[in-house]
């Protein structure tokens with residue numbers, strides 16, 4: 168009896184985190200020259216053979232209430248499907264992967280990922296150099312090759328982190344080649360994914376225009392035939408009620424539904440009103456925090472933003488936390504910053520921060 172008959176790959180272990188290296192090797196092995204990027208056949212490519220392997224002596228977290236955890240367990244996989252999970256499995260022909268001191272568990276699912284922007288993961292929030300202004304400048308000048316490279320970087324990082332399913336919310340589709348770039352990267356790396364066709368940075372400025380219906384239909388026809396090993400599904404990334412009027416988003420949703428595409432959109436509370444810089448400048452607490460930051464940065468020989476960003480200082484001066492628990496709730500005050508500076512900041516608030 169094959170593994171498929173006993174337990175499907177997805178039932179228990181989409182992939183195990185110890186296998187990330189194997190996944191990345193597959194990713195590298197299928198690398199394409201950029202000249203073939205847009206011409207190679209889209210619908211018929213197959214992933215490389217998955218082979219047979221056994222992970223030995225891992226700490227297995229099955230997530231199955233009946234099976235529980237299995238310390239020092241084995242996972243036997245053949246052709247992408249589980250054969251067996253347990254202790255001391257007999258698998259004479261399988262390649263052995265040493266799982267000692269590793270956790271083997273079902274792959275994680277990331278429900279929101281902008282693969283095209285993976286290259287900019289290091290962009291930190293710092294005034295004008297914040298994520299959104301930077302990405303709206305970089306997005307329009309990217310080439311499809313850039314998008315492909317960025318997507319591969321993001322997928323590789325995902326696999327390395329134990330993610331085996333991602334939702335690529337693709338919202339820098341300047342023309343159809345950019346959708347092809349993401350899809351090719353997803354297919355080349357062999358990760359399971361929902362690709363949600365979105366819009367371009369440009370279209371975001373044009374709320375009265377609909378998404379490119381013709382190209383969405385083309386992508387569905389070209390990429391989502393029977394031949395993608397079932398790993399990829401198509402969705403629609405909608406600007407939705409936040410960014411478009413009802414006559415536009417309704418038309419888009421009707422179109423997406425006519426193709427059977429699931430619809431997702433960004434949602435969240437409206438941004439908190441920012442204090443005007445002049446307000447912050449007049450605030451004695453803000454002035455004290457800035458002076459303290461300058462001193463700490465000099466003492467520690469680090470740039471001021473390493474101690475705290477302006478936005479963090481502003482959030483502190485707004486929240487006026489008079490205790491460590493209150494300071495912990497301030498955006499930007501993570502555990503290491505609390506450890507290093509928490510007591511000093513609370514002391515400053517207590518001395519000058521009372522309204």
Ligand SMILES: [Zn+2]
Pocket residue numbers: 279281336433
């Ligand atoms: Zn997003």
